[in-house]
Amino acid sequence: MTFALKPLNFAVAAALSLGATAAFAQKGETVKVAWIDPLSGLMAPVGQNQIKSFQFMADYFNKNNPAGVKFEMVPIDNKLSPVESLNALKSAIDQGVRYVVQGNGSGVALALSDAITKHNERNPGKEVVFINYAAVDPDLTNSKCSFWHFRLDADTSMKMEALTTFIKDQKDVKKVYLLNQNYAHGQQVSRYAKELLARKRPDVQIVGDDLHPLAQVRDFAPYVAKIKASGADTVVTGNWGSDLTLLVKAANDAGMNNVKFYTYYAQVTGTPTALGADAAGRVYFVGYGHHNMGGETAKLMSEFKTKFNDDWYTSATYHAFALLSNGMAKAKSTEPLKVATAMEGLRFKSFNGEVEMRKTDHQLQQGLYIAVWQKTDAKNSYSVENTGYTFAPVKAYDAYVSSTPTSCQMKRPSVQ
Template identity: 30%
Template structure:
């Protein structure tokens, strides 16, 4: 009798353990590391909003591994040091996938931290979805298997921008280059110089300035005016572009700009009507796509997707499509199969297909060149101006060659 009771108790305990195991599927924890304080907080909040929207789409479709994805937010203050601290916190919290993109400097720190962690902890590797860091070295000497970039670096933006402006007869023969003095800005200056021959222009002056430290761009506008360029090409973003546009508007500077981030909220308002005729090269334009996405985005977030937000949603949707190809049966999560699935994703977008180049994990994305016009669809900043699409360049035509410095070690 005692043996039967003991056996019955053991079977009951095994049954309870089985039920507990079935109910305790490992949730996928995704960390979003962005500046939610400091000078770049407005940009960081857009990244957070878009990443959450895309990840919540996955949850509305059923989540992953039997559980909703857990979304954790980390404020890095926009600094590399803050990124180090928040990365450590994310690891301690059990995060397995990180979304980040608001700074190439932070991206450089984060991708190095992910690489080191994965080498030291092969049983709990992390996956880094870079949805904004555009420095070329991230897919060059810093490339690694667990980093995927969903952003166009300088050559992918400058080439289409110069080509479209030249074809429209609005580039001219004298170009002024102004950029932030760090990896992304230096990449932009190099790309601007390298395209001079194809674009038929001379770089009359090139300026690199401190990042997020200049409060008044009037002296830089005066230098631009003195150089008498036909066009200013810039990769500036966040406050450094907002304040540059403010200074050009106040000075009434009659020079056409070719930009990478002019669609950032506030730029058109700051520039006023001097922005008319300015150009933008980006990875998305709402006016060139369907209406379902922007309307749903507005319904869920309170505003139409702007600036970087469509690109971040593309990154999240590509990630979600990769998850559909992986099944851990509720068990332990391994990001290596997810990364392998992500390599094979083709995501259809309104701009055209987005794929991943396996050699360096650069997303091959269409580039849309737009011009600021009155009466354009989706006017911005409470003005009657918006971004009218001029030309869309398919991803394979826009993408730059794989860099020789990328020596990706694939998992064995």
């Protein structure tokens, strides 16, 4: 089923496409959504931005959505810990929550997906659905896929497909240093970068490949010294949060202004401010959106900044409620098993083109962008973190470019 949707008119268009009876079968029902991510520690600024983003989008969809439901966020601090996350999941279930969102840390996502799958097997009729908005380990939609898990972000391999397709044509990239966090995502970034660069640019040398502890390093000067000593002209990193903010700060402090950074998360809280003017033209990120999308998306970004003096960059929060509300409307129910079944294969037009929740593995298929840090101008006017600089798009890729095959063998429960 395809929904022809436009920003700010998404809910109305979907309701019309489904028909009034289906669209409002659950009108007025409150759906609790637990947000399980960090609100303390080094990654707290990221979590604080993202819970505001979810609450902002819940308020937006509560005004009008195809299922006619009301979404209520239940935020729980997991301290970026898988163990704390499982405690948070139990607390959420005890509060009657049937939908969970999480994104910061694939280790956490893997723990939650496994726990939710086991809970649902033991508790028929009390199932929980997991919406993963940012944890990008490919295993979550391959060898460890689950019927109850749906991913909204492009996974590590998909983003690296797009990034290396772009790098392939950058003739100044000759010596690459890989620096990543030592957990599932960072390890996968290193692996896919080496594999795909070898295939697309066999002339490129990998002159360094380091992993460091997640959210523990406070001084990246030793790593920057190694990058400089290697003679690298390019750094490829999947770092996020404080691990990227402190890395670029150390690079700036060391005067490393002749090296380009190709990142996954340079747009995330704190990093843009750390980039400053010296990084203009040298720092790129790959993602499913950027700060200068225009149209109604620009209005949402402006409203978010006015309300919070912050940037709305996790636009997967939009997809979370679009997917849930469309799934509930199609299912004519808020029961997780029926909704999960309805969400499989859903397609709709969004801010980054037509997207599809692929049925075979529950991985959202969507277009990706490459954007570069630069001074704002007439065409790219959004000032990120009020710096006077922005991420301007330099390349857009249709979904097929970054789409990757899956080994998922989905085990589906029967719908009663």
